[in-house]
Amino acid sequence: MKTIVVLLSCLTYVLAQNSVPCGVSVVQPVTNRIVGGTMAAPGSWPWMVMIVDDSDFISGSGAIIDQHVILTSAQHFEGFGFSVFDLNLHQWKLYAGSHNISMTDPHEKTYHIRRVVLHPGYNDTSLENDIALVITVEPMQWNDFTRPGCLPDAQHAYVVGDSCYLPGWGNTSSTGDEEGLNQLLYPIVDDSICANHWDDFLPATEICAGYENQHKDFCGDDIGSPLMCKKSNGAWYIQGIASSGGDCTLANEPGIFEDVTKYQDWILKSMEEAGYPYQY
Structure with missing residues (x-):
C-alpha cells in the first residue's frame, strides 16, 4: 500500500509539473508604464531568468520555455575575444523565481548550464541571428514564481502599435x-x-x-x-x-x-x- 501511495504521489507531482500553462502568471503584471521603467510586481513575469557568469556578474536575462530550456541572446556566450568553447559555463548560474539582485528571494532557485545552443547563423559582429537556447542540468520546478512563457503561434504576425x-x-x-x-x-x-x-x-x-x-x-x-x-x-x-x-x-x-x-x-x-x- 505504501508503494502505491508513493507512486501515486510521484505521478501527481509529474502531472502537476507538466500541466502548468505557458504565459500565465498568478501575480498579474502591473501594465501601466529598465530606463524609464517601473518596478515589476514580484512573480508577475515568472519566466524571467537572471543569467550570472562565473565572476558573479549579471550577464543578462532569458525566458523559460521548458523545464530544461531557456531562450536568450547568443551574445552572452560568443563575442569579440571570447567563445562559448572558452567559457566556464559549469560555473555560471541561472536564477529562476528571482526578483531582487542583491538578496536571495524566498522563491528563488539556482540552476546550472548543461550546454548552450547558438543559432548556426549567429554573427558576433553584426549580431545577426542573435539568439540561443540554454539547456539546464536540473529541471526547473514549476510554482507561482517559476513558469514558462509561450512561444508565438507560427501564424502570428505582430503589427505596428502593439x-x-x-x-x-x-x-x-x-x-x-x-x-x-x-x-x-x-x-x-x-x-x-x-x-x-x-x-x-x-x-x-x-x-x-x-x-x-x-x-x-x-x-x-x-x-x-x-x-x-x-x-x-x-x-x-x-x-x-x-x-x-x-x-x-x-x-x-x-x-x-x-x-x-x-x-x-x-x-x-x-x-x-x-x-x-x-x-x-
Whole structure:
C-alpha cells in the first residue's frame, strides 16, 4: 500500500509539473508604464531568468520555455575575444523565481548550464541571428514564481502599435528600482525608425520597438530579455529577444529585438534534438 501511495504521489507531482500553462502568471503584471521603467510586481513575469557568469556578474536575462530550456541572446556566450568553447559555463548560474539582485528571494532557485545552443547563423559582429537556447542540468520546478512563457503561434504576425512589455534587471538610471526586476512598456514601431538609427538593422528577422524621443531604453543587463506581448486569451508570449540599442543612459533611440516568430522552426527543432520538445 505504501508503494502505491508513493507512486501515486510521484505521478501527481509529474502531472502537476507538466500541466502548468505557458504565459500565465498568478501575480498579474502591473501594465501601466529598465530606463524609464517601473518596478515589476514580484512573480508577475515568472519566466524571467537572471543569467550570472562565473565572476558573479549579471550577464543578462532569458525566458523559460521548458523545464530544461531557456531562450536568450547568443551574445552572452560568443563575442569579440571570447567563445562559448572558452567559457566556464559549469560555473555560471541561472536564477529562476528571482526578483531582487542583491538578496536571495524566498522563491528563488539556482540552476546550472548543461550546454548552450547558438543559432548556426549567429554573427558576433553584426549580431545577426542573435539568439540561443540554454539547456539546464536540473529541471526547473514549476510554482507561482517559476513558469514558462509561450512561444508565438507560427501564424502570428505582430503589427505596428502593439503594446508589449520588456522586463529586466538592467540599469534604471534612477527612474526605476535599482535592485528589483523592472518593466517598461515597449510599443512595436515601424521598421523605418530603426533603419534611420541603425545601419545594421535587419527587418527580415528583427523587430523595432521602443521610443525615439523619450529617455527609455534597455541596458546591457537586459540583453536577452523577452519582449512580452499579450494574446487575446490573456496569455503572454515571447515576441522578441532584446539584442541591441543605444546608450541606455542617454538613449533617445528604439531597441532592436530578434523576432522569435522568424526563428520558430529552429527553436522547435533544437529543442527536439536536445530531448525537450516544446509542449505548448
